[in-house]
Amino acid sequence: MxxxxxxxxxxxxxxxxxxxxxxxxxxxxxxxxxxxxxxxNEKMQNILGTVGIEVARDSAQIPFDKYIVERIALDSKGQERSDVDAFSVDLKKELKKDVEEQSFPLYVADIDGAKYYIVPLRGKGLWDAIWGYVALKDDVNTIKGAVFDHKGETPGLGAEITQMWFKKSFDNEKILDSSGNFVGVDVQKGYQGGDNKADNAVDAISGATITGDGVTKMITERLQNYLPYFQNNTNVKVASN
Incomplete structure (x- = not known):
């Protein structure tokens, strides 16, 4: 040729x-x-981060196996599913299903005798998906810690949900009101509560109202699905909404 x-x-x-x-x-x-x-490894790292165990991503396996004592998949009624591996549940796929058909993963940690319940989160920010984990102390009311991440929020605005100052604002916040009703935590624009940890609210990120609203909705929507399990498997009386 x-x-x-x-x-x-x-x-x-x-x-x-x-x-x-x-x-x-x-x-x-x-x-x-x-x-x-x-x-x-990153998933394990984030789960551990909610209970104060800070590890490098590549070193997460050993402490995860040490401190995470239970991995449970629940159905919409709070019953354990033996046919589902909690760690393999993909919330992106689950959220496309009706609530009655979803699986809800739950991780139980034991840190020096203290028990924590860790719930995976997923929702929508301004531009795309946001997600994270929140750990509850054994009163299933007080937040031990939270981590958040996102796919496409604006740097300096919505992307601030990944910053330590925002995550730490959830420490010791309550998800129940004074009557034991579930209310979640409101990311509140113009918040004036200071260090009040019983008002079910934290300060919003300036200029990121929609992302903050997404965090609020994500926490409320995800956690409410775990109330039946907490009502039946803990000594805490969670009021029915």
């Missing part, structure tokens, strides 16, 4: 594209196990 012909040029380009595409596909396939391991 004439190397100066258009046919030769087109054939050369096609072969080059095929070689590059094959190389990229092979690379992507070879990286999948490492990527999956990173996702698993």
């Amino acid at each position: 004439d190397r100066n012909s258009n046919a030769y040029t087109f054939l050369f380009v096609i072969l080059l594209i095929a070689i590059v595409a094959s190389a990229l596909a092979l690379t992507a396939t070879s990286l999948q196990p490492a990527q999956a391991e990173n996702v698993t």
